[in-house]
Amino acid sequence: MKTGEKLAAGWLLTLGFMFLSLSASAILQKNFIQKANFCIQGECEMLPTENSDKNHNTAVGGLIFGIPSAILGGWLALGLYRQGQQDKKAINQKVNDHLQSLFYRTVQENNGRVTLLGFAMQSQLPAAVAKQYLDEQAKLFNANFKISEEGGVSYYFDV
Numbered sequence: 210m211k212t213g214e215k216l217a218a219g220w221l222l223t224l225g226f227m228f229l230s231l232s233a234s235a236i237l238q239k240n241f242i243q244k245a246n247f248c249i250q251g252e253c254e255m256l257p258t259e260n261s262d263k264n265h266n267t268a269v270g271g272l273i274f275g276i277p278s279a280i281l282g283g284w285l286a287l288g289l290y291r292q293g294q295q296d297k298k299a300i301n302q303k304v305n306d307h308l309q310s311l312f313y314r315t316v317q318e319n320n321g322r323v324t325l326l327g328f329a330m331q332s333q334l335p336a337a338v339a340k341q342y343l344d345e346q347a348k349l350f351n352a353n354f355k356i357s358e359e360g361g362v363s364y365y366f367d368v
Contacts, residue, residue, distance in 0.1 A: 211289065218285035225279025232271025239264035308332060312346060321366040 311332055315323050329339035343364055347354070353365040 211292075214285060214289055218282050218289060221278050221282030221285065223282075225275050225277075225282055228271045228275030228278060230271075232268045232275055235264040235267035235271060239268065308334075308342065312342075316366050316368060321368040323364045323366065325362050325364075 312323075312328070315328055315331060319327075323343065325336065325340055325343060328334075328343055329336050332339060332342075334342070340362075346352070347364050347366075350366050352367075355363045355365065357363070
């Protein structure tokens with residue numbers, strides 16, 4: 210469904226801008242024709258107004274079809290953008306809730322001791338992301354750190 214909405218928004222925006230460009234071109238051409246004088250051997254004449262009327266009709270038609278198409282396409286595109294932002298926010302919230310429940314379960318199962326490798330394996334996060342998350346939680350809950358001789362970090366949370 211979103212693909213259809215994206216295509217519709219794109220087509221409406223494209224058509225709107227095409228009609229508006231056509232209208233702007235007709236207005237410019239009409240103004241040019243009205244200002245142009247032909248001087249041949251000292252005699253100046255105005256161009257016939259027949260093309261001017263045609264340009265006027267083209268300009269009005271372009272505005273009549275261009276403005277609603279551009280507005281509707283923009284409205285659809287804006288709605289799709291907002292929906293995408295809401296979807297991203299919902300996914301991030303779901304991931305954060307899952308990580309938090311996994312963290313609490315790990316702390317409870319291990320009596321407050323959490324290792325970086327153990328949490329990274331359980332959460333299936335890259336080590337750098339897991340370390341950042343555990344560091345944030347350690348600051349929040351005033352955890353203690355213990356670094357082993359091999360360089361492994363253990364976090365101790367008071368349960």
